[in-house]
Amino acid sequence: MSVTAKLALEDGTIFTGQGFGAEGEISGEVVFNTSMTGYQEILTDPSYRGQIVTMTYPEIGNYGVNSIDVEHEKPSLAGFIVREESRVFSNYRAEGDLAGYLKSNNIVALAGIDTRALVRRIRVHGAMRGILSTTDLNDDSLIEKARQSEGLVGRDLVREVMPKSVIKWDTELDEWTATEVSRLRGDSAQDAKGAHIVCMDFGMKWNIPRHFASRGNQVTVVPGDTSAEEILELQPDGVFLSNGPGDPEPLTYAHETIKKLVGQKPVFGICLGHQLLSLALGAKTFKLKFGHRGANQPVLDLETGKVEITTQNHGFAVEEDSLPDCLEVTHRNLNDDTVAGVRHKDAVAFGVQHHPEASSGPHDSHYLFERFQTELSQSS
Numbered sequence: 001m002s003v004t005a006k007l008a009l010e011d012g013t014i015f016t017g018q019g020f021g022a023e024g025e026i027s028g029e030v031v032f033n034t035s036m037t038g039y040q041e042i043l044t045d046p047s048y049r050g051q052i053v054t055m056t057y058p059e060i061g062n063y064g065v066n067s068i069d070v071e072h073e074k075p076s077l078a079g080f081i082v083r084e085e086s087r088v089f090s091n092y093r094a095e096g097d098l099a100g101y102l103k104s105n106n107i108v109a110l111a112g113i114d115t116r117a118l119v120r121r122i123r124v125h126g127a128m129r130g131i132l133s134t135t136d137l138n139d140d141s142l143i144e145k146a147r148q149s150e151g152l153v154g155r156d157l158v159r160e161v162m163p164k165s166v167i168k169w170d171t172e173l174d175e176w177t178a179t180e181v182s183r184l185r186g187d188s189a190q191d192a193k194g195a196h197i198v199c200m201d202f203g204m205k206w207n208i209p210r211h212f213a214s215r216g217n218q219v220t221v222v223p224g225d226t227s228a229e230e231i232l233e234l235q236p237d238g239v240f241l242s243n244g245p246g247d248p249e250p251l252t253y254a255h256e257t258i259k260k261l262v263g264q265k266p267v268f269g270i271c272l273g274h275q276l277l278s279l280a281l282g283a284k285t286f287k288l289k290f291g292h293r294g295a296n297q298p299v300l301d302l303e304t305g306k307v308e309i310t311t312q313n314h315g316f317a318v319e320e321d322s323l324p325d326c327l328e329v330t331h332r333n334l335n336d337d338t339v340a341g342v343r344h345k346d347a348v349a350f351g352v353q354h355h356p357e358a359s360s361g362p363h364d365s366h367y368l369f370e371r372f373q374t375e376l377s378q379s380s
């Protein structure tokens with residue numbers, strides 16, 4: 001039996017469709033993702049905390065869900081919206097259907113709305129706060145609740161998704177990706193010795209430590225609020241700064257820690273990690289109009305002149321004019337020319353706004369893991 005569900009935006013727009021996940025009511029920032037596949041990786045990416053994610057690809061759920069393609073133990077996004085939920089799923093790896101997965105993880109989801117109209121509205125007016133409900137179907141009440149709901153700016157969402165204690169990480173990449181990584185590493189893999197990488201976890205996607213572990217490294221994962229002193233006591237050869245949800249600016253504890261680590265150990269940051277590295281060294285971040293989310297974002301590597309097609313999921317970006325003298329731009333997003341990577345001029349510290357671990361998405365940016373590995377082997 002299908003339930004009616006509604007999405008109300010803060011600008012007063014209402015979309016009515018069918019609920020296909022858990023029943024209930026949630027609020028969040030309404031954003032969109034342009035990936036054609038990878039819905040399970042998107043659902044479990046902790047960086048979506050506080051957001052209602054709309055898929056632009058019109059049919060979602062056709063290959064079901066499994067226990068392998070996850071980027072965290074469970075979804076932490078606020079809600080999920082699709083044009084059409086596939087009524088059948090077929091894949092030899094599938095263990096169940098999408099609707100059942102959303103229900104068992106208590107995620108409210110909406111299907112059967114004109115997602116193209118919703119996405120056009122977001123593109124024109126910017127990401128908006130919204131309410132997704134199967135329990136209250138009164139338009140005025142929903143719009144009012146959307147207007148009263150909390151936005152993302154100024155909030156620390158990292159504390160809601162980061163681990164509570166130190167973890168020794170030992171899971172490697174799945175066999176398909178591992179094969180490709182060994183091809184990339186070629187002969188150098190034989191000689192390379194593993195390093196000890198400490199990952200500051202702000203809501204880290206699991207494919208990142210899988211990449212580190214598959215390159216023969218010892219990987220220790222620490223909560224994102226661990227101090228520089230505690231990290232150095234672990235005697236890392238390098239420190240990794242993870243992706244994570246929300247606004248990077250209020251995370252001052254992380255800015256302090258990173259500032260102390262730069263220059264002492266090689267540092268590599270992805271997405272939120274790249275923003276935190278930039279903030280720690282004196283740059284500013286700003287909120288993009290509607291963000292970059294999908295697996296088809298073109299990025300130019302200024303060093304090699306190569307364009308890579310990347311996976312992205314971010315709503316904030318580093319402000320180019322605010323970069324301190326010690327940082328230089330290494331990558332640029334070719335859709336809007338925003339900063340997609342920075343590097344310290346004198347210390348081994350660099351970050352990228354996109355996701356080299358992909359998952360899901362193209363593998364063009366895997367070389368960034370090799371770059372970090374080279375730095376580690378030179379400095380350890």
Ligand SMILES: NC(=O)CC[C@H](N)C(=O)O
Pocket residue numbers: 047242243244245246247248270271272273313314315316317
């Ligand atoms: N994936 C991420 O790390 C996202 C970073 C940050 N929360 C943003 O939206 O910009």
